[in-house]
Amino acid sequence: MTIQHVVFIILSAIALIGALGVVLSRRLFRSAIFLVLSFVGVAGFYILLEAGLLAMIQLLIYVGAIAILIIFAIMLSRQAMVADDKVLNEQWAPGGLVAVLLLAALVYVLVQVNWQVVEGAVPPDSIQRLGQSLVSSNGFVLPFEVASVLLLVALVGAVIIAREK
Amino acid sequence: MQVPLSWYLVVAAALFCIGLYGVLSRRNAIGILMGVELMLNAVNVNLVAFWRYVDPLRAAMTGQVFAIIVITVAAAEAAVGLALIIAVYRNRRTVDVTQVDELKL
Numbered sequence: 001m002t003i004q005h006v007v008f009i010i011l012s013a014i015a016l017i018g019a020l021g022v023v024l025s026r027r028l029f030r031s032a033i034f035l036v037l038s039f040v041g042v043a044g045f046y047i048l049l050e051a052g053l054l055a056m057i058q059l060l061i062y063v064g065a066i067a068i069l070i071i072f073a074i075m076l077s078r079q080a081m082v083a084d085d086k087v088l089n090e091q092w093a094p095g096g097l098v099a100v101l102l103l104a105a106l107v108y109v110l111v112q113v114n115w116q117v118v119e120g121a122v123p124p125d126s127i128q129r130l131g132q133s134l135v136s137s138n139g140f141v142l143p144f145e146v147a148s149v150l151l152l153v154a155l156v157g158a159v160i161i162a163r164e165k
Numbered sequence: 166m167q168v169p170l171s172w173y174l175v176v177a178a179a180l181f182c183i184g185l186y187g188v189l190s191r192r193n194a195i196g197i198l199m200g201v202e203l204m205l206n207a208v209n210v211n212l213v214a215f216w217r218y219v220d221p222l223r224a225a226m227t228g229q230v231f232a233i234i235v236i237t238v239a240a241a242e243a244a245v246g247l248a249l250i251i252a253v254y255r256n257r258r259t260v261d262v263t264q265v266d267e268l269k270l
Contacts, residue, residue, distance in 0.1 A: 019183040020183060023203075028196060061236055062206070086192060087196070088190050089262070092190035096189075110178060111175070121221070130230065134233070143230070150238065154240075158247075158248035162248035
């Protein structure tokens with residue numbers, strides 16, 4: 001049991017408690033706060049996996065942008081601090097059953113499989129490689145450009161859809 | 166001694182299934198969107214864990230690039246989804262998805 005294992009267990013506790021809080025909390029505003037907790041736990045996973053840039057992106061985009069956007073939407077759409085009397089629809093029991101069965105099947109398979117793990121440290125210039133891979137023609141320049149067009153379309157679309165007539 | 170790969174995969178599977186339960190059981194459209202965000206996060210943990218453990222040395226950095234693309238699509242999805250929810254709320258005064266069912270036969 002090394003320090004990495006301990007950190008991993010703490011991070012998974014943060015991420016999973018946050019996720020459970022999101023789906024179980026009766027007040028939507030609290031769900032959003034738990035969602036931030038879960039995002040921070042996942043950012044910790046990225047740091048543990050030596051993907052520092054991705055951890056920063058996670059904090060900036062998910063915690064900084066998406067969570068704030070969700071909180072804004074909650075504030076705009078109803079009284080945020082009031083607990084709903086009915087938060088679940090009538091199919092929550094089969095839905096929960098599906099989720100539990102899927103989790104059991106996934107865990108069974110994931111533990112059974114013998115993963116072919118490559119030993120080796122992450123190269124020190126990994127962020128530089130990531131940047132070059134995103135814009136080089138034998139890398140991922142096409143998905144990169146399509147993603148930027150998608151962001152532009154989503155920006156314009158969100159403004160038009162949410163605009164008051 | 167590193168954490169085994171399967172630990173990451175199991176935690177990501179748990180995150181995914183919690184998000185799935187949220188999507189299937191919530192009445193509020195914003196709650197459903199939060200469940201979708203949890204599921205996308207779980208997928209990203211899987212992608213980065215596979216990059217780190219299976220393919221850390223190749224120059225293309227495939228797993229991290231995929232994770233960045235997924236984050237981009239998630240941001241676009243959240244923006245458009247929340248705009249739709251605001252528009253529905255403006256017309257119907259509710260974000261309860263069981264009440265918004267004109268397209269149902």
